[in-house]
Amino acid sequence: MTPPxxxxxxxxxxxxxxxxxxxxxLECVLAGRLKQGRGDRIAVGDRVRVERLEEGxxxxxxxxxxxxxxxxxxxxxxxxxxxxxxxxxxxxxFATERPEPDLAMLDRLLVVAELNGLDAFVVANKVDLAPAxxxxxxxxxxxxxxxxxxxxxxxxxDRLRDRLRDRTTALxxxxxxxxxxxxxxxxxHVERRVGDVSDRAGRGRHTTVNATLLPLPGGGYVxxxxxxxxxxxxxxxxxxxxxxxxxxxxxxxxCRFNDCRHVEEPxxxxxxxxxxxxxYERRYRSYRALLxxxxxxxxxx
Numbered sequence: 015m016t017p018p019x020x021x022x023x024x025x026x027x028x029x030x031x032x033x034x035x036x037x038x039x040l041e042c043v044l045a046g047r048l049k050q051g052r053g054d055r056i057a058v059g060d061r062v063r064v065e066r067l068e069e070g071x072x073x074x075x076x077x078x079x080x081x082x083x084x085x086x087x088x089x090x091x092x093x094x095x096x097x098x099x100x101x102x103x104x105x106x107x108f109a110t111e112r113p114e115p116d117l118a119m120l121d122r123l124l125v126v127a128e129l130n131g132l133d134a135f136v137v138a139n140k141v142d143l144a145p146a147x148x149x150x151x152x153x154x155x156x157x158x159x160x161x162x163x164x165x166x167x168x169x170x171x172d173r174l175r176d177r178l179r180d181r182t183t184a185l186x187x188x189x190x191x192x193x194x195x196x197x198x199x200x201x202x203h204v205e206r207r208v209g210d211v212s213d214r215a216g217r218g219r220h221t222t223v224n225a226t227l228l229p230l231p232g233g234g235y236v237x238x239x240x241x242x243x244x245x246x247x248x249x250x251x252x253x254x255x256x257x258x259x260x261x262x263x264x265x266x267x268x269c270r271f272n273d274c275r276h277v278e279e280p281x282x283x284x285x286x287x288x289x290x291x292x293x294y295e296r297r298y299r300s301y302r303a304l305l306x307x308x309x310x311x312x313x314x315x
Contacts, residue, residue: 018063018075022100022235024227026058031074033064034229040064042072057083058225058237059099059182082130084184084239087246094248098184098225098237103133105161105177107187107196111144116188120153121300122245123186128258129250135159135177137185139192142167152294156261165195175200180233184225189241197238201228250308256284259301261293275305 024039025032031042042064044056056062056077063076080099088095104127108115120136127134136153138146138160146162154160161177163170174196177183185193225239256262256276262284270281287293 016066018065020078021062021064022227023056023058023060023062024229026056026224031056031062033062033072033074035064040066040072042074045073045075048074048077055096057096057099058227059083059101059235061100082132084126084130084132084186085248086126086242087248097186097239098227100182101130101132101184101237102181103127103135103177103183105135105137105174105183105185107137107139107185107191107193108150109140109143109191110138110146110149111140113188113190115149117150117152117296118300118303119188119242119245120150121297122247122304123242124153124156124158125255125258125300125304126245126247128260129247129254135161137174137187137196138162139196140164140166141169152296155294156259156297158260163192163196165192165199168199171196171200175230175232178230178234178236182227182235182237184237184239186239186242191241193241194238197228197236201230247304247307250304250311252305252308252312255301255305255308259297261297262301277302277305 019035021033021035023031024034029043031044033040033042056074060080061078062074063078064072065075066072082101083096084098084101084104085094085096104123106120106123108120124134136150136158138150141162142164146160150160161170161173163174185196187193225237227235227237229235252275256266265283265287268283269276269279271279274282276282276284284293288295288298
């Protein structure tokens, strides 16, 4: 048996873990003690230690501490579901049309990035159907770069490659926004199945079931993630929320009351900025919706 080697989880399928090591990729299983502990919580992107056994099999013996994550509240249980671990940045992929961009969902994704210390940018995809100009203006005003792309026509792919190079990035967004089509256009050697958009509902059909971390030819990694139909934040503190909106940050600490929630309190600097037009109503509505959700979850039952 050789000494443990450190690697990165690229893909999880059932009880099998695809781990990239310095000398190649191994299919691994979990050591018994991890199955009894936090084995079901291993995520794509996790750094792990792998032990090669004499009979040719390999097993994960240790999960190393995470530096960052993209996570949400699990649909099935009251726990955190980590979609991808150890990211540098998040690319929020939304179509300009088909499906119509859900700006509330976009703001949720950007808040997740801010709370986890991730750089974030918006990918305005399908500009062959509708232009990016005039869309995502509130997010652009908040300081987020908007990269306009079309997987069909190749528009903006060079800019997107530059943004991904030498970094670990999750591309996340609703089903049908074109994440997988963008990856197929940028990585033709890794052909992934593409879904279509329902004519009746205008929503995309799921094609990516589990997140997969793909090495990029020029350096770095990109994660193709499952289409998000919901994004309920895990452990969202009402006190942390305002700081997750970059346009609010210069105003924090300047309200009349130190414990201002920026809802109805007099002398609120953020609401005054809203009235002046310095803060977009669309973004403020997202803040209020998330604040209500966070306060509801923080109430003792």
